[in-house]
Structures are given as C-alpha cells and as structure tokens.
Amino acid sequence: MNILLVEDDPLLAQGLQQALRQAEYSVVHTAQGEHADGLLLAQEMDLMILDLGLPDIDGLDVLRRLRARKHRIPVLVLTARDGIDQQVQALDLGADDYLEKPFDLRELEARVRALLRRSYDLSSDEVCVGELTVSPFHRTATLQGQRLELTAREYEILEALALSSPRVMTKARLAQRLIKPGDELGDNAVEVYIHRLRRRLSGSGVAIRTLRGAGYQLEVQA
Template identity: 45%
Template sequence: MRLLLVEDNPDLADAITRRMRRSGHAVDWQHDGLAAASVLRYQRFDLVVLDIGLPRLDGLRVLSGMRERGDSTPVLMLTARDGIEDRVQALDVGADDYLGKPFDFREFEARCRVLLRRGRGQASDVVQIGGLQFDNAAHRLTVDGEVVDLPNREFRLLEILMGRLGQVVGKDEIGNGLFGFDDEAGPNAIELYVGRLRRRLAKAPVRIVTVRGVGYLLEATEAGDGQG
C-alpha cells in the first residue's frame, strides 16, 4: 500500500510513518494542504490520510478538490475537533471515514485496512486459495498450515498481486505501491523482490507469471483452483 499522510503535527506524522513503514507500507508525508494538493494532482496513492486542520489549505478543501477532479482514492480524515458538524461536513465532501485525535494505532491500522479492502472490492482481510491462507490483518501467510516467513516488502508485494489475482499488474503500479518518494529503489528492485517472493512461494498453490514488457500476475495452480 502506498499512503499519503497529510498532517502538520511532526510528532504524530513521524509516529504514523514509522508504524506504517514497519509494516512494509510506502508512506509519503506532506505537512500542509497546498503541498498535498499539488502532489495529488500527479501521483496516485492507495489511501490518503488527511488532517482537517492544515496550514495554507485545510483538509476539507484538499478533499473537495480531489473529488471535483474525479479522484476516488479512499480518504481517512483525522480531526482534533469535537464538533459533529466538522465530521458531517467531511463525510458530505467525500471522506470515506474519519478518526478523532488522539487515537489508538490499532484502530488507525484497522480503519486503513477496511478502506483498502473496500477499494478493492474485498469483503475480508483473509484470502484462501487451496492450502494457502493470506491474512492481511494478522500479517501472516500460511501454506498447508505452516507459516511462511515473509519480510515486510515481500508481504506487501504479495498483497498487491493478491488484490488483482489472475490479472496483470504493471511494474509501474507495483513500484508505486512498494516505494515512496524517499525510498531508494534501483531499476531492478521490483525484479529482485519478485524473485525472492517466488522462492518463498515454491510450495504454495499459486505462481507468479512474468508478462514480458508489462508486469506480473499471480495465478492459482491446479492444486489451488478452489479459492475461497
């Protein structure tokens, strides 16, 4: 998942960024609304976490501009304000959810997962393909009941491919989901992570197929055709 965090409190922004990056997500941070609005005009994200009270351009105006352009990226609004009117206005403008400060990071992560699932048309954090079980919430992959150890970035690569099972995912889309502006990613980084993930999935009822010049797709093998 690639997330844009728009938050003017540097301590909170740092805490969110560290937490999400530890889980393998790519996070880009902007501290004011005008800069965020500019970035959102040329860069695509899986989720935007947007504070209402921002310098230069408030979060509601940033969100309004997104929706007016037809940008349907899921948006989680953060607010320190207690007034119900602010929350109602955020939802009316086009927010998908809101979370009041202060908040528990477990709830924050759960709300992010819900919005991502909704965007992908998934009803659950758990995907079952034959003997393979991919549990996004628990950050766990098992094959025939045995846990497969996946480093964070490889787990997120599998998440991207799993979300588009049976469909080709372009290299640009994969790179956009794995790496933020500040990440050092060489030209062969995606191939490197795909190769590592392939080795870890050697006993799984799925395989990663290279579509030359385009990208990759994850497909169930015959043993895993009965997906849940």
C-alpha cells in the same frame, strides 16, 4: 498496507504513526497538503488519514483534487468536534468516513480496518489464493501452512498481487508500492522481487504470471 497520514500537529502525528506502525501498517507522514497531493501522485497508497486544518492548503482541497483525478483511495477525515459543516462538506466531496478530535486510538484503528476491508471487498483479515494466505493486517504470509519469511519489499509485492488477484497489477503500480521517502529504486527492482517470489512459490500451485505489456497476475495453476 500503505497509509498516508496528513496531519500538522506534531504530537498527534507522532502518536498516530506509532500506533499505526505497531498495528503493522506502513505509514508515510506529511504535514503539508501540497506534499500530500504529490505523494498521492507518486506512490501507491491504500488509505489516507486527512486532517482538514493544514498550514498550506485546506485538507478539503487535497480531497477535492484527489477525487477530481477519479482516485478511489479510502479517505478518513479528522475534524474538530464542532466542525459539522466541514464534516458534511468532506463527505460530499468524497470522504469515506470522519473521526472527531479528540478520539480513542482503538476507534481510529477499527475505522481504518473497516475502510480497508471495504476497499478490497474482504470478508475477513486474510486473503487466500490457492495454498497461499496473506494477512494484510498482520503483514504475514503462509504457503501450504508454513510461514514465509519475506523481506519488507517482497511482502509488499506479494500483498499487492494477492489483494488484486485475479486482476493484473501493472509494473508501475508495483513499483509505486516499493518507493519510500528518501529511497532510491532501481529500474529493474520489480523484476528482482518478482523473481525472488517465484522461487518461494515454486511447486506450490500458486504462480506469478507475466502478461507482457500489461503487468503481473497471481494465479492458481491447474
């Protein structure tokens, strides 16, 4: 799962990135509110951790713009311990939760897991589609009881399809999940990874269906 971390304190940002990556999340960090707003437009994120005291624009403005676009990504706000007014304002603007500084990393990770489960309506840490099981919190996938050895991008595509199943994922949204800062993505990258995943799923009863003009759907075949 992809997390956008918006935090301008370099030491805190470094510690949060390390902890989240050790917990198997993919993390994109920025210290600028304007940059965060651009990243939210360009990339597919599963959750944003947002500090309010940013050097260019207020974190509340980032949140306000996000919700004005009807974007429902979960937002965990980081606030100062005496910032009750900011906490109330952030919740009124659409934040899903807040955490007062200083905080224990274990609590932050627990709140992140809770928000992600709620966002994807998960009752456990696993998503099952037929004989396929995907564990977003461990970035692993098994097929018919056997672990699939996937590249990072193959896993990103499979996780996105599993989390959205049986809904359709557009090619554009899948491409957004593959983009990382500094990366270049070919025009046919999504098709390449879909083709690889289809070969891995072949004969399992789980298939990736193409709906022309709409996108891709992970389905269990009869």
